[in-house]
Amino acid sequence: MTMTLMVSACAVFSMPAMAIKYYGAAPLESRWSVTVDTPLECQIEHTIPNYGLAVFRSKASKKINLGFELEMRRPMGKTANVALVSMPPIWAPGDQASYIERLKFYKQFNGYIDGQAAWTMLSELEHGRYPTFSFPEWQSRGERVNVALSAVSFQQTYNAFNACVSRLLPFSFEDIAFTVLHYRESGDDLDHDSLARIENIASFIKNSPDVSLVLLATYTDGRGAKVVNQKTSEKRAKLLKEYFIELGLPEDRVKVQAYGERRPIADDSSPVGQHKNRRVVVSLERSTI
Known part of the structure; x- marks a missing residue:
């Protein structure tokens, strides 16, 4: 000094x-x-x-x-x-x-x-x-x-x-409030990186009783019949909803929207574009009270 x-x-x-x-x-x-x-x-x-x-x-x-x-x-x-x-x-x-x-x-x-x-x-x-x-x-x-x-x-x-x-979590609510996850090429399993991110979301929800809404929007790529893709999207949404309810969220705080192959965000003719389209968007809302 x-x-x-x-x-x-x-x-x-x-x-x-x-x-x-x-x-x-x-x-x-x-x-x-x-x-x-x-x-x-x-x-x-x-x-x-x-x-x-x-x-x-x-x-x-x-x-x-x-x-x-x-x-x-x-x-x-x-x-x-x-x-x-x-x-x-x-x-x-x-x-x-x-x-x-x-x-x-x-x-x-x-x-x-x-x-x-x-x-x-x-x-x-x-x-x-x-x-x-x-x-x-x-x-x-x-x-x-x-x-x-x-x-x-x-x-x-x-x-x-x-x-x-x-012991603090290495991420904030803002870091996970809007998260895009991706599925493997077939089936209902998330890819490796997405599994890690959904575990982060789960950890936050378990410790934050003020999370008032989880909105899940599921999408498929454009391969296959539209009806099949829609059913696949609905199945994935249902499984994810059950996952979040098991974390302790009341059922009315988990909303799902299954879009199937609608609203693609990338060229669906390539494997890279298909991977981007094969996604789920997780949006969280928090009570302000």
Whole structure:
């Protein structure tokens, strides 16, 4: 950290003419807890007495991700610049403060950060330091508010959080909400890649009770009689519907449409085109409540 930032960090917390309202858990009241531990989401929380709740979240995705939300009992009355600073614990007064990030908290919204700044907060907590938000008090002049996260009792919960993150599914709802699967040349068996993708869909549905609809649209290639192709399409749709019902979805949440050889998407005169046409489209909807 540069000398300028060191001086600025100290200045934020040592302005003699500005009163400081401090919110933070005392060592004996500091509590961290795992509140969500599923293959879809991991979450830990820390209560800040008289102020609100600090929440770290990571969700199932192709990329490792982390978000932090400062849930305020009294949301900001106006948009303000915020200094996020790593503070030493009270029993290490000789250590210096250091900047983590400069932020904005927006009027009537909770404070939110993600990416590297959120990971840095976890790292600072693991090292026994106190990530602290400092900003002007919007209800009165000449005051600042300091909101601190305590590192006391953090490590055990953090270990559990990391274990949860390691078990997150490596894909999100958006990654599987619209999926095209393909069948082998004959019969009702999906090809190798499609079997892997449908297993991903199944894993997500098993852990996500808010999936409100699975729509299955089956197609064949154009070889053979239309009547036979239509029956083949209907059979495949029926088998897939049974598969998703066995996962625990109510029957009325699984809808099927069998199109047979209608609506080809490729030239049906070649093996490659036939493979593309021989498909099932799986569309998922999720409840917003």
